[in-house]
Amino acid sequence: MALEKARGLDQSDPLAAKRALFSIPHDTIYLDGNSLGVMSHAVNERVADVTRRQWGKDLITSWNKHGWIDLPITVGDRIGKLIGAAPGQVICCDSISINLFKVLCAALQIQSGRTQFVSTEDNFPTDLYMIQGVERLLGDRCSLTTVAEDDLIASITEETAAVVVTEVNFRTGRRLDLAKITAQAHDKGALVIVDLAHSAGAMPVTLDALGIDFAVGCTYKYLNAGPGAPAFVYVAKKWLSSDFAGALQPLFGWLGHAEPFAFSPQYTGASGIRQFLVGTPPIISLSAVDAALDAFEDVSMEAIREKSLQLMEFWLSCMGDHGLLTIMPCVSPTEGTIRGSQLSFAHDDAYAICQALIARGVVADFRAPNYLRFGFAPLYNTYEDVARAVARLSEIVYSGAYQDKAFQSRAAVT
Ligand SMILES: Cc1ncc(COP(=O)(O)O)c(C=O)c1O
Numbered sequence: 001m002a003l004e005k006a007r008g009l010d011q012s013d014p015l016a017a018k019r020a021l022f023s024i025p026h027d028t029i030y031l032d033g034n035s036l037g038v039m040s041h042a043v044n045e046r047v048a049d050v051t052r053r054q055w056g057k058d059l060i061t062s063w064n065k066h067g068w069i070d071l072p073i074t075v076g077d078r079i080g081k082l083i084g085a086a087p088g089q090v091i092c093c094d095s096i097s098i099n100l101f102k103v104l105c106a107a108l109q110i111q112s113g114r115t116q117f118v119s120t121e122d123n124f125p126t127d128l129y130m131i132q133g134v135e136r137l138l139g140d141r142c143s144l145t146t147v148a149e150d151d152l153i154a155s156i157t158e159e160t161a162a163v164v165v166t167e168v169n170f171r172t173g174r175r176l177d178l179a180k181i182t183a184q185a186h187d188k189g190a191l192v193i194v195d196l197a198h199s200a201g202a203m204p205v206t207l208d209a210l211g212i213d214f215a216v217g218c219t220y221k222y223l224n225a226g227p228g229a230p231a232f233v234y235v236a237k238k239w240l241s242s243d244f245a246g247a248l249q250p251l252f253g254w255l256g257h258a259e260p261f262a263f264s265p266q267y268t269g270a271s272g273i274r275q276f277l278v279g280t281p282p283i284i285s286l287s288a289v290d291a292a293l294d295a296f297e298d299v300s301m302e303a304i305r306e307k308s309l310q311l312m313e314f315w316l317s318c319m320g321d322h323g324l325l326t327i328m329p330c331v332s333p334t335e336g337t338i339r340g341s342q343l344s345f346a347h348d349d350a351y352a353i354c355q356a357l358i359a360r361g362v363v364a365d366f367r368a369p370n371y372l373r374f375g376f377a378p379l380y381n382t383y384e385d386v387a388r389a390v391a392r393l394s395e396i397v398y399s400g401a402y403q404d405k406a407f408q409s410r411a412a413v414t
């Protein structure tokens with residue numbers, strides 16, 4: 001029944017043709033695109049071209065000949081289109097963690113006199129760690145206050161330098177209201193720094209329209225650029241033309257210099273977003289980001305969001321039909337609009353169930369303390385994936401197959 005319904009839904013799916021752009025092992029149902037997206041054929045081909053032809057034959061001339069030197073900016077602008085940022089405000093470089101360091105320092109510089117960052121206690125750890133690192137570096141010029149998600153808005157006061165918020169919670173999938181958070185922050189004179197790791201490529205994001213000050217995000221999840229592909233950083237235009245322009249962030253690397261090839265001993269930051277570049281970009285994986293973005297060229301983020309919501313509704317109805325929702329309750333919001341593109345379920349044996357699923361070709365992941373997490377990537381996941389994965393989950397849970405010893409021992413990466 002569920003399989004028939006799924007096939008019908010796949011037939012009328014306007015994004016169905018997109019799946020053919022990706023390389024997905026035929027015996028795998030991949031529901032972990034919220035951790036590492038799958039490889040597109042375009043990425044595979046571009047990486048081969050960059051290594052064989054560009055690097056292999058054209059060698060160092062490729063910095064000019066193949067536009068390597070401008071890739072952080074050209075790719076940044078392409079990402080900008082997906083997150084509601086006009087050109088010139090996004091650059092693709094470094095990791096989320098490093099980019100956070102840059103924008104945390106920028107925020108403190110802009111907010112002279114204010115020292116407090118407010119964040120959520122359940123934020124992705126690297127976001128909290130980076131603030132703790134700045135705190136260690138700057139002493140009483142920086143402090144971190146963490147609060148429950150429900151208390152975030154009320155905790156933003158005239159003392160707050162910036163709110164540091166991840167739009168979609170990596171454990172629960174809860175999506176916070178950026179419009180309300182930004183309105184309160186700006187009302188109190190605080191800045192807003194957003195982590196879009198679980199938003200970019202999964203749903204519409206409107207940074208310029210919301211008036212967000214800074215944002216960071218990665219490209220290896222829903223943007224499918226590959227393991228360790230460079231992240232991005234958004235800096236609102238008004239800060240790029242502020243008094244601090246050219247020296248907004250403290251990692252004064254040579255490629256953020258106004259004239260890198262003048263090799264001056266004195267740092268003068270480049271104008272605009274280029275000042276957020278530090279050292280030499282990883283051209284092979286940056287090219288992979290560029291190629292990965294091709295899959296988003298002719299599709300709207302609204303259409304992607306629509307399918308994401310429908311995939312999750314179908315997943316929940318299939319789990320309900322199998323009686324699974326009482327055995328492993330959903331810890332994600334039941335209301336789709338306040339959820340990202342993932343569903344998490346609590347079960348004491350979530351880790352072992354996840355391993356048993358992987359052994360049966362359904363790739364999900366486990367997140368401490370006891371969550372089984374499924375990510376939905378509308379460009380390549382199908383309704384048939386959903387029906388088949390829930391059937392396998394049901395078989396594992398009711399048969400007790402997950403209790404096998406082989407599924408108990410924890411790997412380094414979960
Ligand atoms: C919300 C969030 N922020 C940051 C990261 C990681 O950042 P980085 O690019 O520094 O590894 C992740 C996942 O790895 C994440 O889920």
Ligand SMILES: Nc1c(O)cccc1C(=O)C[C@H](N)C(=O)O
Nearest residue numbers: 034035036170171197228367413
């Ligand atoms: N970045 C990752 C990695 O290098 C290895 C394993 C997982 C990741 C992840 O992205 C985890 C992810 N941020 C999460 O939401 O759990």
